[in-house]
Amino acid sequence: MARFAQKKTSDFDTKGTDSYEHGFSYSTKDYRYITKPGLSQKVVEEISHIKEEPSWMLELRLKALKQFEAASMPKWGADLSGIDFEAIHYYLQPTDKQVSSWDDVPADVKLTFDRLGIPEAERGVLAGVKAQYDSEVVYGSLKEAFSKDGVIFLSMDEGLKQYPELVKEHFGSIIPSGDNKFSALNTAAWSGGSFVYIPKGVDVKMPLQTYFRINSPNAGQFERTLIIVDEGAKIHYVEGCTAPSFSSGSLHSAVVEIILKKGARCQYTTIQNWYKNVYNLVTKRAYVGEEAEMIWTDFNMGSKVTMKYPSFILAGKGARGETLSMALASAGQHQDTGSKAIHLAPYTSSTIVSKSISKDGGRTSYRGLVNVGPHATNSQNTVICDALLLDSISRSDTYPVDRVFNSQVAVQHEATVSKIGDDQLFYLMSRGISEEDARKMIVRGFIGDLIKKLPLEYAVEMNRLIDHEMEGSIG
Amino acid sequence: MTEITKKITITDSEIVKLTEPGNYLIELTKPEATAEIFGSFSVSGEERAKIIVTIHHKAPQTLAKTNLRGVARDKAHLSFSGKIIIDEHCGSTNSFLTERILLLSDTATAEAIPDLEILSDDVKCSHAASVSSIPAEQLFYLMSRGISKAEAEKLIVAGFLRLD
Numbered sequence: 001m002a003r004f005a006q007k008k009t010s011d012f013d014t015k016g017t018d019s020y021e022h023g024f025s026y027s028t029k030d031y032r033y034i035t036k037p038g039l040s041q042k043v044v045e046e047i048s049h050i051k052e053e054p055s056w057m058l059e060l061r062l063k064a065l066k067q068f069e070a071a072s073m074p075k076w077g078a079d080l081s082g083i084d085f086e087a088i089h090y091y092l093q094p095t096d097k098q099v100s101s102w103d104d105v106p107a108d109v110k111l112t113f114d115r116l117g118i119p120e121a122e123r124g125v126l127a128g129v130k131a132q133y134d135s136e137v138v139y140g141s142l143k144e145a146f147s148k149d150g151v152i153f154l155s156m157d158e159g160l161k162q163y164p165e166l167v168k169e170h171f172g173s174i175i176p177s178g179d180n181k182f183s184a185l186n187t188a189a190w191s192g193g194s195f196v197y198i199p200k201g202v203d204v205k206m207p208l209q210t211y212f213r214i215n216s217p218n219a220g221q222f223e224r225t226l227i228i229v230d231e232g233a234k235i236h237y238v239e240g241c242t243a244p245s246f247s248s249g250s251l252h253s254a255v256v257e258i259i260l261k262k263g264a265r266c267q268y269t270t271i272q273n274w275y276k277n278v279y280n281l282v283t284k285r286a287y288v289g290e291e292a293e294m295i296w297t298d299f300n301m302g303s304k305v306t307m308k309y310p311s312f313i314l315a316g317k318g319a320r321g322e323t324l325s326m327a328l329a330s331a332g333q334h335q336d337t338g339s340k341a342i343h344l345a346p347y348t349s350s351t352i353v354s355k356s357i358s359k360d361g362g363r364t365s366y367r368g369l370v371n372v373g374p375h376a377t378n379s380q381n382t383v384i385c386d387a388l389l390l391d392s393i394s395r396s397d398t399y400p401v402d403r404v405f406n407s408q409v410a411v412q413h414e415a416t417v418s419k420i421g422d423d424q425l426f427y428l429m430s431r432g433i434s435e436e437d438a439r440k441m442i443v444r445g446f447i448g449d450l451i452k453k454l455p456l457e458y459a460v461e462m463n464r465l466i467d468h469e470m471e472g473s474i475g
Numbered sequence: 476m477t478e479i480t481k482k483i484t485i486t487d488s489e490i491v492k493l494t495e496p497g498n499y500l501i502e503l504t505k506p507e508a509t510a511e512i513f514g515s516f517s518v519s520g521e522e523r524a525k526i527i528v529t530i531h532h533k534a535p536q537t538l539a540k541t542n543l544r545g546v547a548r549d550k551a552h553l554s555f556s557g558k559i560i561i562d563e564h565c566g567s568t569n570s571f572l573t574e575r576i577l578l579l580s581d582t583a584t585a586e587a588i589p590d591l592e593i594l595s596d597d598v599k600c601s602h603a604a605s606v607s608s609i610p611a612e613q614l615f616y617l618m619s620r621g622i623s624k625a626e627a628e629k630l631i632v633a634g635f636l637r638l639d
Contacts, residue, residue, distance in 0.1 A: 372606075377581075389596040392566070398591035404606040407578035413589060413604040419596045 025244030026108040033093040038086045064177035064187035071181035078305045078336045088220040090189045092134035127206035128153045135191040152197040159195025174257040182281045186255040193223030198233040207236040214243035225256040229264035236267040243275040258286035267295040274302035282308040290316030301328040311340035314348035321350040329362030338368040343376035354385040358394035365397040377408040387417040496524040503537040514543040518551035525554040532561045541572045547583035558590040566597035574604040
């Protein structure tokens with residue numbers, strides 16, 4: 001699966017002069033529907049009307065729109081002043097329906113995903129695939145073996161049509177629309193995303209994948225994902241993101257809600273490689289029941305600004321949460337990432353490991369919260385954040401908060417910031433390794449623990465991608 | 476942010492001991508300045524204590540070691556907020572921050588915030604924070620040697636709070 005590998009550029013017009021390899025785009029003139037820029041009650045009603053939604057959803061959207069308008073921009077974190085909410089198209093519908101055969105996908109869209117290597121990957125290693133192009137999911141499939149076991153893997157829009165009760169019960173139950181400005185925006189303008197239900201005791205051994213692609217300039221992508229993992233079930237969900245290289249910014253603001261019932265396990269892997277003009281403001285949260293386990297693996301290397309703090313609410317006795325977060329920021333990028341662990345029940349444990357690399361003036365921040373409530377006795381938490389600075393113009397910050405409301409706990413936090421040591425370089429170079437290779441080896445070693453947690457194909461690609469990013473960064 | 480109660484400028488080599496809650500700003504302004512900062516706090520009853528320590532490295536080749544320890548009893552709340560800032564062009568700087576809190580009752584609460592803001596690359600910087608009760612194995616060790624539980628707790632707390 002050569003999704004991240006260097007692609008041959010034949011007769012396509014690849015925009016942009018930097019090394020971003022997914023920077024191509026296609027015309028939007030054949031789109032079935034594009035709303036005018038800006039968000040208003042009319043636009044929200046339009047989106048809801050096109051989707052033929054039940055009235056409760058429209059009400060929810062309109063309520064969220066009011067909350068979005070009333071909320072102020074966050075006063076902390078990254079600089080968001082570059083977002084022009086009025087210039088963004090909130091809904092772009094490339095085709096009128098989702099298809100399940102690759103041959104039926106419109107030519108441009110197909111070409112895009114072919115170039116990204118999606119169908120190849122599906123044949124090889126995935127249980128099911130969704131491909132979202134701007135606002136709509138254009139392609140979806142699920143291997144028969146899994147659908148036979150009762151696994152549901154739909155776009156959120158289909159989910160709402162086919163399982164309205166399930167959606168109504170859980171939609172917004174983990175992340176209410178008023179949670180923050182961007183969750184309100186998402187609730188008002190959501191389109192696409194995945195709806196996943198894994199029935200009791202079903203272990204889905206291959207990952208499900210959704211692929212997100214922004215194709216239009218000034219596009220807003222607001223996917224909404226809801227994953228319900230029933231008792232004892234297991235799932236690994238993977239999402240990947242890329243966008244073309246336009247000079248004007250796009251906005252990606254997703255909401256991901258995950259519900260894990262007793263003894264369930266969910267691993268959610270994100271490989272975010274947006275073009276360096278995309279604002280990526282995402283709210284992700286999991287509700288973890290008794291003895292259940294939630295693992296976030298979060299790799300951020302694209303986008304202009306990312307603000308993302310995958311969280312878990314450990315609500316059942318013995319629940320476990322883990323976040324493995326990696327961020328790479330180069331020129332003009334700010335990766336403000338981290339994780340939140342909310343311990344509410346006894347015998348809960350969580351681990352947060354964050355590794356960040358800043359180069360060419362990029363800035364990475366770790367922002368995290370560990371909250372151990374009064375009833376979460378005998379709970380444990382460990383946070384480790386390591387940062388690597390590759391040159392003197394880059395920046396790294398760490399902003400953790402640990403709050404503890406009972407004494408039967410062990411909460412630990414550790415962080416280090418360092419550069420590639422001259423002694424390390426000297427050691428490798430004295431063994432005949434060039435400086436560039438030596439640097440790459442050290443960086444690879446630095447993030448090695450996290451890469452190991454990825455499925456093999458992704459791990460190989462991730463290493464290659466990081467090598468690619470490191471090219472020519474001797475300094 | 477509360478107002479700074481005390482500003483300490485370090486140009487040479489100094490040891491700073493903190494015992495009162497407050498907002499401290501410690502600046503290292505000359506190359507090769509070193510600071511060792513110790514803080515030891517004990518709160519009980521309904522007390523709420525907040526200690527903010529900012530260590531600002533404004534010159535290259537500076538070194539700071541900051542060690543904050545605290546014990547909270549009864550319904551007390553103890554908050555440590557430490558921050559290391561290393562300005563641009565302050566290479567060869569080392570700074571380490573440790574915050575440790577022991578909670579001695581189920582109703583005592585604590586907050587630990589160790590921040591880092593690093594704008595230079597040639598630095599070694601780390602922070603560590605922990606909040607816990609007295610580890611059961613430490614108590615067991617002392618009690619197995621004939622020391623009562625109350626006495627053992629006292630010894631462990633005294634050792635924990637000692638400033639050196």
